[in-house]
Amino acid sequence: LFSTLPEAPPDEPFSVNGAYKKDCSPHKVNLGIGVYRTSEGSPWPLRVVEEAEKQIHEASDINRHEYTAIQGDPEFLNLAADLVFGFGEKEGSAVSVAEQERKRVVSIQTVSGTGANRLGAELLARNVRPRCVWIPDPTWANHYAIWELAGVPHKSYPYYDASRKAFDFEGTFRTLAESANEKDVVILHACAHNPTGADPTEEQWKMLARLCKDKGIIPFFDLAYQGFASGDAKKDAWAIRHFFHELELVEFCVAQSFSKNFGLYGQRVGALHIALTSTATEVVSEKVFSNLCHLVRGEYSMAPRGGAEIVKTVLSNNKLRKKWQEDLTTMSQRIQKMRHALFNELSKLNTPGEWTHVINQIGMFTYIGLTESQVKVMTEKHHIYMLKSGRISISGLNEHNVRYVAMAIDDVVRT
Numbered sequence: 001l002f003s004t005l006p007e008a009p010p011d012e013p014f015s016v017n018g019a020y021k022k023d024c025s026p027h028k029v030n031l032g033i034g035v036y037r038t039s040e041g042s043p044w045p046l047r048v049v050e051e052a053e054k055q056i057h058e059a060s061d062i063n064r065h066e067y068t069a070i071q072g073d074p075e076f077l078n079l080a081a082d083l084v085f086g087f088g089e090k091e092g093s094a095v096s097v098a099e100q101e102r103k104r105v106v107s108i109q110t111v112s113g114t115g116a117n118r119l120g121a122e123l124l125a126r127n128v129r130p131r132c133v134w135i136p137d138p139t140w141a142n143h144y145a146i147w148e149l150a151g152v153p154h155k156s157y158p159y160y161d162a163s164r165k166a167f168d169f170e171g172t173f174r175t176l177a178e179s180a181n182e183k184d185v186v187i188l189h190a191c192a193h194n195p196t197g198a199d200p201t202e203e204q205w206k207m208l209a210r211l212c213k214d215k216g217i218i219p220f221f222d223l224a225y226q227g228f229a230s231g232d233a234k235k236d237a238w239a240i241r242h243f244f245h246e247l248e249l250v251e252f253c254v255a256q257s258f259s260k261n262f263g264l265y266g267q268r269v270g271a272l273h274i275a276l277t278s279t280a281t282e283v284v285s286e287k288v289f290s291n292l293c294h295l296v297r298g299e300y301s302m303a304p305r306g307g308a309e310i311v312k313t314v315l316s317n318n319k320l321r322k323k324w325q326e327d328l329t330t331m332s333q334r335i336q337k338m339r340h341a342l343f344n345e346l347s348k349l350n351t352p353g354e355w356t357h358v359i360n361q362i363g364m365f366t367y368i369g370l371t372e373s374q375v376k377v378m379t380e381k382h383h384i385y386m387l388k389s390g391r392i393s394i395s396g397l398n399e400h401n402v403r404y405v406a407m408a409i410d411d412v413v414r415t
């Protein structure tokens with residue numbers, strides 16, 4: 001039955017992580033997988049998550065293992081949508097406006113960010129039937145698998161200008177303006193682009209929003225690093241909020257993950273939000289909702305409740321929210337510190353090349369600028385693990401290994 005199956009491609013970050021675990025060298029460094037690590041190289045359950053877990057445990061609610069609903073926990077979903085769109089931040093007379101705006105968004109709980117991407121792709125593939133999805137080159141590699149499984153052909157837009165080591169706005173804009181058609185989908189990383197760490201400026205976002213509106217392109221935001229990138233959840237949602245307010249007549253999707261900003265990687269907490277136009281009727285909203293529920297019911301019935309309960313407990317309590325903010329600051333500042341440490345070490349070594357991108361890029365990753373063969377030497381000779389594109393997870397750096405990593409980079413670029 002299965003003997004003629006083709007080999008499925010391995011997933012690179014998880015393969016690299018497996019190779020790292022098998023390596024017995026005392027010097028080994030893991031810059032492959034995108035997870036937060038402390039300065040001791042350990043996982044870090046957020047302090048606020050531990051406090052929320054304690055509260056949940058002590059409440060000992062007999063319903064805690066019951067089914068929720070196909071769409072997930074409505075209170076969690078409201079809080080998740082608030083975090084993205086800022087509805088809950090409005091005060092005074094603006095509250096009623098926010099309530100109206102809230103009706104423009106249909107939300108459903110998902111199996112983390114990957115599940116949200118997948119569900120959104122499936123909804124669009126079945127109902128809108130886009131001729132193609134525009135995927136940034138480079139991108140998080142799973143975007144290719146997700147859209148292939150949804151049966152939508154992909155095309156690439158040139159996201160990264162390797163010579164400037166920055167976002168290629170001209171290439172992106174030109175490609176989409178010249179070649180994208182109405183009802184094509186475009187994947188946009190809302191902040192902290194994975195793998196390059198290079199984001200559009202606010203002005204560039206504004207121009208991309210207008211382009212989507214003029215051409216009828218469907219924006220699909222992937223939001224995996226809100227708050228984790230800059231330390232400020234509002235700032236990291238700027239692009240999405242701009243699209244929402246400026247493009248009242250454009251529908252778009254947001255795939256939201258709580259893996260990084262709550263450190264809940266294995267708990268699989270996320271949401272998919274479908275932003276409707278300001279003229280959409282309740283009937284449209286209900287249709288979108290029922291179609292999403294239908295897809296979820298047939299796949300896995302409902303997303304798991306444990307991690308969502310933690311996020312809900314934190315976001316619904318002002319004291320815990322403040323603590324979450326402190327934890328976000330701890331993580332984003334440690335990453336910033338490591339960017340500067342790596343840059344300083346390379347500068348001290350006079351390593352050939354320009355390295356300011358290490359401090360200019362944002363979020364968990366940097367596209368360090370090594371070739372595939374240099375990456376091979378980094379791994380085989382120096383036991384430093386990273387993706388073959390030269391993407392490194394800054395979070396794998398710490399005070400103990402940053403000089404060693406800089407010396408290895410210095411070695412491979414000189415030979």
Ligand code: PMP
Pocket residue numbers: 034111112113114115140189194222223224257258259265270
């Ligand atoms: N999108 C991007 C760009 C990511 O980097 C990630 C995590 N690596 C995800 C989505 C989804 O992660 P998760 O499924 O753990 O939420």
